[in-house]
Amino acid sequence: MSDAQDTGTKVDDRTDNLPEGVGVRAGLGLVRFLAAVAVPVVAFTALWLTFEWLRNADANRIVIVIVAVLVGVVGIFILYWGMDFTVNRLPESWRESIRPWVFVGPALVILAIFLAYPAINTIYLSFLDARSESFNGLENYGFVFTDAGMLRSIRNTLGWIIVVPTISAAIGLGFAVLVDKLRRGEAVAKSIIFLPMAVSFVGASVVWSFIFDFKIFGAQTGLLNGVWTAFGADPVSWLSQEPWNNLMLMVIMVWMQTGFAMVILSAAIKSVPEDIIEAARIDGASEFQVFWQVVIPSIMSTIVVVMTTMVIGVLKVFDIVFVMTNGETGTEVIAERMIRWFFRNGHNGRGAAIAVVLFLAIIPVMYINVRRFRAEEEIR
Amino acid sequence: MTARVGAPVAAEPGFFKKLWDRWPIKVAVIVIVILWLIPTVGLLVSSFRIKAITEAEGWWTVFSKPFQMSQWTFDHYSSVLDARGFGNAFLNSLAVTIPATVIPITIAAFASYAFSWMEFKGRQILFVIVVGLLVVPLQMALIPLLKLYTSGEFFGIGTPFPHPLNGTYMAVWLAHTGFGLPLAVYLLRNYIGSLPSSIIESARIDGATHFQIFVRLIVPLSVPALASFAIFQFLWVWNDFLVALVFLGGTPDVKVLTQALAELRGQFGQFEHVLPAAAFITMALPLAVFFSLQRYFVRGLTAGSVKG
Amino acid sequence: MKRMKWLALLAVFALVVVACGDDDDDAATTLAAGQFEGEAISVFGAFTSVEGDAVNAVIEAGFNAVTGAEAFYEGSESFEEQIKIRVEGGNPPDVALYPQPGAVVEQAELGNAIALEDLGFDIADLEATFGSYLLSLGEFEGKHYGIPTNVNSKSLVWYNKPVFEAEGYDTPGTLDEWTALADQMLDDGYTPLCIGTGSDAATGWPATDWMEDIMLRTAGADVYDQWVSHEIPFNDPDVLRAGEVFESIWGAEGYVLGGAENIPDVDFRDSPDPMVADPPGCLMHRQASFIVSFFPEGTAVGTDIDLFPFPDIDPGVKGSLIAGELGAVFNDTPAVRAFINDFISVETQCEMGSQEGVQRISPNTGVGTDCYSDPIVGTISGSIVDALKSGGARFDASDLMPSEVGAGSFWTGMNEWMRGTPMAEVFQNIEDSWPTG
Structure with a gap:
């Protein structure tokens, strides 16, 4: 087995080349399965032992922090190294078919436990009643698609999906491109756009009360009303003005999320090879043309990633709505309804059914991603 | 660190063109920066102003009387910093946040490499x-996971999953790892998958194993992507309130900063007036992290290493 | 040297034990020193900050110091969400202090909470201590699950005392007097009332308190109970009648500062501020006792602001609206039993009231008004104790109704009503939202 054969990067599935046939194939499958299972088990045990020590040692908290960091950084890495070491000791023909599972196995196991299992559990709950005691068929789904508040939340969420990712990505991209051209101050400018991401949610709700506040008596403490009343108008309770209040809530999300788009897109722009850009310039392309015809196509996959992430982020947004308007005056969104029904109204079935609607809502987005993924693999 | 390939719009195009290029850019940048800063400035001003004034007038009035000393105070900051158990909560936040940032990045980087450059059955569908x-909204995951942590049960069926796990750092690390992994894998695969295949191929020809390629080539080349994800994950975990409260609890020995x-x-x-100061205190560390990681977001890192 | 230290410690310990022994002779509950050494008891509730610290201080100095137990109160602002997660996730606290009695009954129905009878409590004793009404709130299938730990009074109206004195206004004792006074204020160029029901994700709750106070004084306690338990519909004529009274208070032009339609947009925390401004923006404000902590700094209750009980409406129909919390027990251990006994005792409750800055009022009718560090809280506690003894107290209806209504459509319905939706439609909507089965 020469390395040359392996260099095709897409290492062939060795099972097909084996002459021994079905028995070996089954055995190999079993080994592969065991390896995939063993990997996380070994990982877990190692972490567990360290952790047990941490818990039992009545250690100083600073020591705990340091050990915790070591476990995180070194522990995890040694784990992968150890697994790779083990795989290298396996019969040669098995190695390359097991190795991918060593790399991907821990991620899959953790995701299966921490996200897939709760997701399946949610789907199951969506067919049960308020207290998850008995089966009630499609009743919860009937509620989801007939309740007036739910229908408004679906309408509003569509609006959020269209407005927020588009504006955030546009500003994030534009800003990333602009500051890239600055000779000085790039770090500072980026930090300012990034800053809202660092504001905890409690902080953000206070921040925006300084903008939207409404007082019926005395001086205004919200900036919008401060400006508005300076022109002699009566103060307005901005967040109860339908339908504009929806836009105002979206502004908050844009403010918080643009930093994400900007950081990711900025990294992508910086990784566009300089020689391609130079070549285009030498060919006489204007900066504008360079941007649209060279930079944008090079970072298209990142743009899709950023948009996808933000669409999903918007689908899950609820705290902004909850705190600012409580989902009243026509500002319901799907995730806010989900939290309300599941936690506040204590109706597990309805809450879960609304969550399932969220799962379904991303199917189109995932379809776009699959196509993108395939296309990318083909041109490689 | 590889050489910085210099400012992009460098010398060539001539002085006047340069000037023309630069001014609109600066204006646009400044306008966006100001728009983004306005809300935060309100928060900053209020964090230093006495309660009576913050409640009685708009924060922008400060610009008309910045030197009226009676409006300023450090009391909000000192009352936050003096809060019972603040120091302990800060350390707890670190003990939660650092591993909960590093673990998912490591796991996701390996997985992303496999999804990008290794061949196995079900690769696309798994991705x-x-x-x-x-x-998956993490709120829907809390109850089943807590049940798993307390009793080791999946769907009400007992398993050897080690329990009880709740109330330990490990419980929170794992939960944050799970919640952060999809985005980590998504972002990192996008980046790692877009690295030129020629690098990996030539390394394979030189006899490097996947593990060696990953450690010696992929990780150094992916520093900008790893750094970006590190920032986001750090922020989310640092600012998280819910996951820590559910899996770690809210007693003084394990309380994290956001809870305190x-x-x-x-x-x-009643004491909402200290929140602006609290918000700035919580923001300080994530912003420092962002600033310190800034130097990894440099152009030419990829190109430089590849050519080198 | 080391030995000396140990001896000294032992001596101190012995003194403590002896001292405690002395106390025990007089106390109703007997706690033995070191009885529960190292046993953790978790108590979870919704109050935080000063009140949480005060409760922990009392537990630490009393129960923990004597028994060696590690009882700790943990407060969370997201209590409702948290307690659901912890109970359903199989990790309940030993004791949860629910602000909603309905939730205690729900935990009883689900088989999670442990009945007080099974914990060895004598219900007759408890009824003598707390009045039978509070105990009945946590009743399910003949057993009792909720132990009262705190109450506060809602039926209070605060007013600008200097203006009342200067203008010679009398505090109204009946609705007719209230209306006459309000009209008089309007004539004199004042705005009578400040109402604000904005409360982030709970906007509308202060308006439900108004409705409940009026229901108690028009329909009476018995109909109030039927309303709460949905034996009469939400838009029953009796409820509509209370609604009309409420609308006559806020609906008339000029009665409420800022106009009715803005009521849900005024934060309840800021809403009393205009009352103490100079010149005042309004003269009266109805809110529970805790609102004192939101008055602008330097406001002196008793001189700048004073209070009167919410006026009677129909002759002979009386009631007192209260809120508070009921403790539900999830784990039965000797330490937990001893803890609860100690926690609800007159001594411990009195000690809590004496803590600085605490607005908590004890539901234990044996706790005297002189226990409270704040004389106003003491006075209010006196009237609550009377109402609990006489059976005239009623718990906040929105905390007793199913959460879809009590923390949902009832709140939002009030907001829609004030923003202009007709009353009949609002009450019909709330009725429709009542969960079936």
């Missing part, structure tokens, strides 16, 4: 499922 899991600060507010919000 799509991983990304699709982004949509949220409690300052009071049941009906």
